[in-house]
Amino acid sequence: MMGLMGLLVAESEPSVVAPKSLPQLVPNAACFRCDVCCRFPEADSFLRPYFAGQEIAAAVAHGLPRESFPDESGSQIDLRHDLSGEGYVCPAFDSTTGRCGIYEVRPLDCRLYPLALMWDAACKGVVLGWDTKCPFLRDTASDTIAAYAERVAGELAAEDIVEMLVANPRLIGRFQDDVVIVQLLPQLTARLKKAHPDPRLHPLTPTDAPRFVQALERARLLADDALAAYAFPYHFIWTPVLPYWWIESHETFFLFARSPDGWFMPLLPLGAGPLDDAVSEAFQLMQEWNGPSPVSRIENVMGPQKLALERGGFQFRPKEADYLYSAEALAQLAGDRYKSQRALCNRVEREHAITVEPYRVDHRTGCLALYDLWSSQKLSKGHQSHDSMGRLLLEDAKIAHGRVLAEPERIGLSGTVAVMEGRIIAYTFGYWLTPRTWCVLLEVADRSIAGLAQWLFRDTCRTALNRGAASINAMDDAGLPGLREAKRAYRPRTLIENWVLKG
Numbered sequence: 001m002m003g004l005m006g007l008l009v010a011e012s013e014p015s016v017v018a019p020k021s022l023p024q025l026v027p028n029a030a031c032f033r034c035d036v037c038c039r040f041p042e043a044d045s046f047l048r049p050y051f052a053g054q055e056i057a058a059a060v061a062h063g064l065p066r067e068s069f070p071d072e073s074g075s076q077i078d079l080r081h082d083l084s085g086e087g088y089v090c091p092a093f094d095s096t097t098g099r100c101g102i103y104e105v106r107p108l109d110c111r112l113y114p115l116a117l118m119w120d121a122a123c124k125g126v127v128l129g130w131d132t133k134c135p136f137l138r139d140t141a142s143d144t145i146a147a148y149a150e151r152v153a154g155e156l157a158a159e160d161i162v163e164m165l166v167a168n169p170r171l172i173g174r175f176q177d178d179v180v181i182v183q184l185l186p187q188l189t190a191r192l193k194k195a196h197p198d199p200r201l202h203p204l205t206p207t208d209a210p211r212f213v214q215a216l217e218r219a220r221l222l223a224d225d226a227l228a229a230y231a232f233p234y235h236f237i238w239t240p241v242l243p244y245w246w247i248e249s250h251e252t253f254f255l256f257a258r259s260p261d262g263w264f265m266p267l268l269p270l271g272a273g274p275l276d277d278a279v280s281e282a283f284q285l286m287q288e289w290n291g292p293s294p295v296s297r298i299e300n301v302m303g304p305q306k307l308a309l310e311r312g313g314f315q316f317r318p319k320e321a322d323y324l325y326s327a328e329a330l331a332q333l334a335g336d337r338y339k340s341q342r343a344l345c346n347r348v349e350r351e352h353a354i355t356v357e358p359y360r361v362d363h364r365t366g367c368l369a370l371y372d373l374w375s376s377q378k379l380s381k382g383h384q385s386h387d388s389m390g391r392l393l394l395e396d397a398k399i400a401h402g403r404v405l406a407e408p409e410r411i412g413l414s415g416t417v418a419v420m421e422g423r424i425i426a427y428t429f430g431y432w433l434t435p436r437t438w439c440v441l442l443e444v445a446d447r448s449i450a451g452l453a454q455w456l457f458r459d460t461c462r463t464a465l466n467r468g469a470a471s472i473n474a475m476d477d478a479g480l481p482g483l484r485e486a487k488r489a490y491r492p493r494t495l496i497e498n499w500v501l502k503g
């Protein structure tokens with residue numbers, strides 16, 4: 001974030017450079033004598049510069065590898081080993097010349113340095129301070145720094161910069177006690193708090209997957225018969241339509257979603273400590289952000305946790321259960337009870353020549369075309385009402401599918417496509433909840449081919465069984481009667497209880 005970076009320029013440039021609208025105080029000559037900026041002692045230093053999405057695009061256009069950014073919508077840059085010294089450097093930094101290779105388009109985080117935007121020690125307000133690690137500022141009169149900071153604070157009030165800060169709250173760093181506060185920024189604080197009520201909130205990104213997994217392990221909630229919601233991709237795919245945020249507090253991971261009505265938790269807090277304490281802390285936060293609204297709730301509470309929390313007086317309402325099946329039974333579809341599904345699979349095999357391939361990104365266009373066909377089939381007479389809600393749900397789901405199709409592996413998913421006569425006629429994606437349970441997250445099949453969905457599902461179960469699955473979790477039925485009937489017809493081994501903890 002804010003920190004050791006920002007001032008290294010080409011020799012031919014004037015000594016005081018003002019890229020975009022931000023004034024600069026430190027002369028180039030001082031920067032070239034200094035070895036503080038753009039270098040970092042650890043690879044994961046929290047001072048690495050943060051690039052907003054548009055800044056990433058500009059940096060990539062100026063030659064930085066796209067892979068330097070874990071999340072193209074906004075992220076801290078990945079550092080590289082400093083080949084000419086110890087530690088790590090920004091990949092845009094040329095250690096031999098001491099210059100920034102993308103100086104003209106370096107991010108706001110770098111343009112600000114040696115000033116830094118951060119939260120105050122109480123996390124209540126955004127402040128502008130100067131970094132005492134900068135040798136030049138250490139030798140500069142305090143009234144000069146104060147006047148400079150005032151000018152910069154004025155520039156930061158420009159609407160385009162405020163919008164960027166609101167959209168990229170990680171540009172506001174955590175409090176550093178070696179940064180001297182020179183300006184309080186109450187207006188920026190108010191704008192940020194409106195959008196992000198707690199500065200500890202982080203948007204959920206693919207780089208958070210390991211943190212999520214570690215938190216799950218700490219919480220010891222995972223089992224073969226856990227709800228499918230206890231997995232990163234289950235939530236992450238919806239982030240384009242429902243923003244997800246997280247906070248880590250007292251070694252507990254709190255996942256929040258922000259709906260138009262307010263904040264709620266799609267999962268129990270994940271930590272090793274007492275669950276009722278963490279749940280109380282979660283409700284305290286949601287009530288602070290939502291007021292007394294009933295939107296404050298925790299979804300996807302499983303049976304054992306519900307029992308434990310009920311003893312503490314917490315109240316619940318039921319939510320649709322997950323369907324858990326025997327992988328072997330669904331791979332074989334043997335016996336009378338699976339007669340109709342087996343007949344449909346046999347018909348597909350008799351009438352069509354279909355090949356199944358692992359999903360590749362070049363399948364994306366064909367999958368999106370199939371999604372459009374499938375949703376129009378669902379909306380057509382006899383499948384789903386034409387109501388605007390059904391249409392909106394399918395539009396939202398298309399955005400989620402688009403995210404999956406763009407980078408499935410990065411978010412922990414793997415998928416297959418079914419191809420017939422060169423056209424993708426079905427696709428499915430899922431993930432391992434545990435080494436013994438495969439979750440089917442998405443499944444789309446051309447509805448004009450009778451039995452294709454059943455055939456694809458059996459193929460998925462066969463593949464999972466061959467890879468060690470004992471169980472298949474097919475998620476819930478979203479309260480839809482047709483889906484409920486279809487899922488029950490596959491004879492679930494268990495319906496996994498699912499509860500909503502009320503505020």
Ligand code: SF4
Nearest residue numbers: 005006038090100110
């Ligand atoms: S982008 Fe440029 S100024 Fe910023 S840390 Fe990297 S090399 Fe330094």
